[in-house]
Amino acid sequence: MANELSKGQLVARGLLSQNPVFKLALSMCPAVGMSTSIKTGLMLGVAVLFVQVFSSLTISLFKNWIHPRIRIPTYTLTIATWVTVIDLVLSAAFPAAYAEMGIFIKLIVAFAIITMRLEMFACKETVSDSLFDAVGMGLGFMFGMVTIGFVRELLGSGMVFGYDLLGFKPLLFFILPCAGFFVVGLMMAFFNWIEAKYRDAREQKS
Amino acid sequence: MSNAAFKDITSIVIRLTVTCLLAGLIMGWAFILTHEGKEKNEQLRDEKVMYSILGYDKSNPAPATMAMHTIYRYVLTNGDSQSIGYLLPIGEKYGVVELDLGGQFVRQIPVDAVASKLRNEGERNSVMQQAVGNQTEIRYADSMIIVTNAGERTAYILDGKYPGFKTTIRVKMALDAQFSMLGFEVLEHEEDPGLGAEIVEKYFRGQFEGKSFEQLKSAKVIREDMPDDYRAALTGKITGKEAAEIRQKHVGDDIYALTGATISSRSVLNGNQAMVSKFHHRMTVLDEAIKAQGIQTPF
Known part of the structure; x- marks a missing residue:
């Protein structure tokens, strides 16, 4: 059951046209809850990328042995296993980073985007295609988290990547969880607008 | 039950069991590989925190005695x-x-x-x-x-936890021999990022440093802007002797609440106050007993 997309297209799809945060609107809880700064967004994005890649590879390797009636429990188990492994490895190898993001990592088990990619893609496609799809989706999620984090950090605490850029806090509101929805909504509108422009330009050419 | 359904169920049970076993194996293996490193990290972190709240670092190492x-x-x-x-x-x-x-x-x-x-x-x-x-x-x-230096008691280090705005806040605290605050470090907390999470920042924690037992006990949380010179001294924009003087000037001040996180600020103050006064009571009682019985302790 091969798909027509090339490896590059698979990665680009996750980043842009099917970005998990802005296009698929999946995993909105972390997108809203943990994107208060670029740093937390980036760290969570990296962790999700690893979990997504490992889980997709596992499921796509074992897809022929998974009973169709227990797909979802199997996915959950797989994701939970990899999250635990990454949690343990991080705590041993990078204690400084783990101290900051430890509580977020365990939540990755419940991220919709990972289960969704396993169900939609990894359980049907080849191992290498799944790998590229997982990388694309992981990077797309990371990209989404970082951009939201950038806007919220700049407007909420006047900083970029922890450096005080403005010297004052423009709008405290942007740090609060509810502002996450506003930022995500505005970003979605922005990306849709860009896509529409791009499509128009292409149609005019042809 | 039909034969097909029975086969289906057996197959599901077997597959799930195998999946669980595999998952368990992988997790167990990861645990064994990382367990030692994790414990070592925690111990190292503990030691580092202890030295840092006592005021020692690489440029100012603790005395050998x-x-x-x-x-x-x-x-x-x-x-x-x-x-x-x-x-x-x-x-x-x-x-x-x-x-x-x-x-x-x-x-x-x-x-x-x-x-x-x-x-x-x-x-x-x-x-x-x-x-x-x-x-x-x-x-x-x-x-x-x-903590003793050449047999002379110089400081106490205590662990504690108290309720914060959301969940518990775990801290490590250092007091000098007269029970004045040397400093404290937040080890674990789940306060809101950007708001209550600022309790870990130097400009908030620094307000507690140097407060005597009485000063800490009577301190309140006030919702006023922190004076500019005090903030500059606490964040390290002013350093050296000048900073020490400014901090000395403000050491008797109440605790300036974090912007948008008055409850977190108050939790930390109340928690610290309770920790110090309980410890003060316990230590006095224990000291009396040790002295009255003539017990030979190294401190």
């Missing part, structure tokens, strides 16, 4: 009566000093153990159980560290 003595506090229950058992260094070894709830000395039991062995909770509990006898139920309460 400095020593740390750990005291473990246990609640002992024997039938209806409760008492407090302190497992503390006596002479070269450790011993248990038992005090009743009123602070009166009950008994002293020598224990054959060294400090490194007691760091492990399981071994420590069995040592304690052996010392007080099997009829007494023991429950570990907390531990504190007495």
Whole structure:
């Protein structure tokens, strides 16, 4: 059951046209809850990328042995296993980073985007295609988290990547969880607008 | 039940079992590989935090004559009566000093153990159980560290946790011999990022440093802007002697609340106050007992 997309297209799809945060609107809880700064967004994005890649590879390797009636429990188990492994490895190898993001990592088990990619893609496609799809989706999620984090950090605490850029806090509101929805909504509108422009330009050419 | 359905169920059960076993194997293997490193990291972090709140770092290392003595506090229950058992260094070894709830000395039991062995909770509990006898139920309460320099008591380090805005805040705190605050470090918390999470920042924690026992006890949280010079001194924009002078000027101030996180600020102040005053009481009682009984402690 091969798909027509090339490896590059698979990665680009996750980043842009099917970005998990802005296009698929999946995993909105972390997108809203943990994107208060670029740093937390980036760290969570990296962790999700690893979990997504490992889980997709596992499921796509074992897809022929998974009973169709227990797909979802199997996915959950797989994701939970990899999250635990990454949690343990991080705590041993990078204690400084783990101290900051430890509580977020365990939540990755419940991220919709990972289960969704396993169900939609990894359980049907080849191992290498799944790998590229997982990388694309992981990077797309990371990209989404970082951009939201950038806007919220700049407007909420006047900083970029922890450096005080403005010297004052423009709008405290942007740090609060509810502002996450506003930022995500505005970003979605922005990306849709860009896509529409791009499509128009292409149609005019042809 | 039809044969097909039975086959289906058996297959599901077998597959799920195998998946679980595999998952367990992978997780167990990862745990074994990382366990040692994790514990070592935690111990290293603990030590680093301890030195940093005492004011020592690489450029200002702790003196070689400095020593740390750990005291473990246990609640002992024997039938209806409760008492407090302190497992503390006596002479070269450790011993248990038992005090009743009123602070009166009950008994002293020598224990054959060294400090490194007691760091492990399981071994420590069995040592304690052996010392007080099997009829007494023991429950570990907390531990504190007495820091000495050449036999002279210089500081106390205590661990504690108290409720924050959302969940508990776990801290490590250092007091000097007169129970003034040397500083504290937030080890764990789940306050809101950007708001209550600012309790870990130097400009908030720094306000507590140098406050005497009385100053801390009477301090309140106030919702006023922190004076500019004080903020500059706490964040390190002003350094050296000048900063020390500014901090000295403001040391008797109340605690300036974090913007948008008055409750978190208040939780930290109340928690710290409770920790210090409880510790002050315990230490005074224990010291009296040690002195009255002539117990030879290294601190």
